[in-house]
Amino acid sequence: MTALTLYLPLDSAAVALGADELADALVREADKRKLDLKIVRTGSRGMHWLEPLVEVEKDGKRIGYGPVDEGDTASLLDAVMGDGKHEKSVGAVEEIPFFKNQTRLIFGRCGVIDPLSVEDYEKHGGNAGLDKALKMDSAAICEEVFESGLRGRGGAGFPAGIKWRTVAGAEADQKYIVVNADEGDSGTFADRMIMEGDPFILIEGMTIAGVAVGATEGYIYLRSEYPVAARVLNDAIADARKAGLLGENVRGSGKAFDIEVFIGAGAYICGEETSLLNSLEGKRGEVRSKPPLPALEGLFGKPTLVHNVISLCSVPAILEKGAKFYRDYGMGKSTGTMPFQIAGNVKHGGLYETAFGLKLRELVEDIGGGTLNGRPVRAVQIGGPLGAYLSPRLFDLEMDYETMAANGAGVGHGGIVIYDDSVNLLEQARYAFEFCVEESCGKCTPCRVGSVRGVEIMDRIKEGVEHGKNVDVLEDLCELMVDGSLCAMGGMTPIPVQSAVKHFPEDFGIKPAKQAAE
């Protein structure tokens, strides 16, 4: 029997576009032909408009076909067994500009290897960072992370090294590593993709963190909307234990570290770290007042290092190649790479990992290719539901923490949602309040009640009821929410609202007087 190996993602996006049905159909077709077909289910390359993307190795290169559907199975097998020609061929996958121009320090293996093979992981450079870390003392690991300039990728952009030092310096009988895999921001899926496509990099990053700060237990707080990631992570953790990567004696170092996956229960606020810790303790996900900082009094009151998935997945490269190597990517105080997620109404949607400093225009127009339906781009929202709406007038801004902040926006978790010219920003601003009504933890009034008021005010502005007065009331309300909210849920809901008013006043029936003066 002739043998054939094909690569096909198990990634949720590919599955949602028919990858599982395609895999079944390919097996049926191969059986018919007495072909010994092996399908390796990988992560996704992040070029989601090509999913399901089937790959085959030829002369050391991976050749891709996509998007493939069940109807293509016979012709596809003909092609890969023959001269390779097929109308859905995209050629060598790594030569596609979208892929080729990226700097993949985190996602280098995603889409390439079998995510559940420790052997594949190590063959492709995995665990090199951990091996270095295990030979260093804990303070030196923390310094390396500090020197790299890595900032938290969950949204706030706080320097990781400072948190590592704090947790490492705290005296306690037990410390914890907690991974924030709640990824609630719409327009984001980087955490999901890396957990599904290369789970061992997260395990490696967590283990390095554990060794550095003196924690022996780690938790991954995973949102319940990610069942594929849950399966892959649990399998990977079991494999890691078998391979001696987790357990009482990590890689023979004498150090202990183990990980458990905890599934959330559908609450956006549980992405906020103190709410997450309450939830992980089995309680209502109410936000805690800070101080105390979770780094000193976190899970069960013990020192806890809480990090976003991507923050921890950035760590292996920092340890392997050194802080300086990492710091040389990016600009200013935004060092390293960020996996930007291009979403919404976009032709080439997907994940694009690159050094900070790219212009927004490059991401939206050159890389994203504009809207899916070919209409003009009118707005983008950056950084999830609490992120700013920007107009194309601001597309020459660079994507880094400082530039975004200076323009009333934020990088957040790196999601960019693109809208065409049919968008109504008043509707979007109203939705921002609605979302806050739905997801507020209820602890403080400006957020709980203010968001309800916000929806009402938007409706009045829309209907033109006492328009001028309500525009002023809106401003006061936003100010109140910013000043009086305990956390960024209430405190940042005004960002999408006020940015929408500022950049798209016409949608609110406001004369764009200020615009002219800009």
Next chain:
Amino acid sequence: MTLASIIEPYVGKTGGLISALHAVQKEHGFLPEDTEAVAADVFNLTRAEVKGVISFYHDFKRAPQGETVVRVCAAEACQATGGRALVAALEKKFALKMGDTSASKDLTLEPVYCLGLCSCAPSAMVGDRLVARANADKIGAVVEKTKKERAS
């Protein structure tokens, strides 16, 4: 299995109450009325505490759901690709409002806030099946398929 025997294994586990509630819901499709009392007893909590947890999270349902649950993403990337129209079309197709369950209990339609499929939006989940680049027909076909599978 009794409620207590579903819940007991989670005592002493980190976040055990939430995992236990997930387990009950997996078994029953919702949280039967006794869940509150039994969980309180098993975890040595007050009923108010358990109730507080149940009511906090969107996932936990106190009433039976439809045999097939269709969750449609209501978040921004899906709005940008016609998500609002999709919701309207589904409400019409299934003669149901978002958040409601049909009288025959065969279908529940509810919103979800992002499935991480934002690059191939709009998206939905039918039972445990993910659907991207969704439209009403595509979702309808998956609902039919799911029903057929359950029947066989």
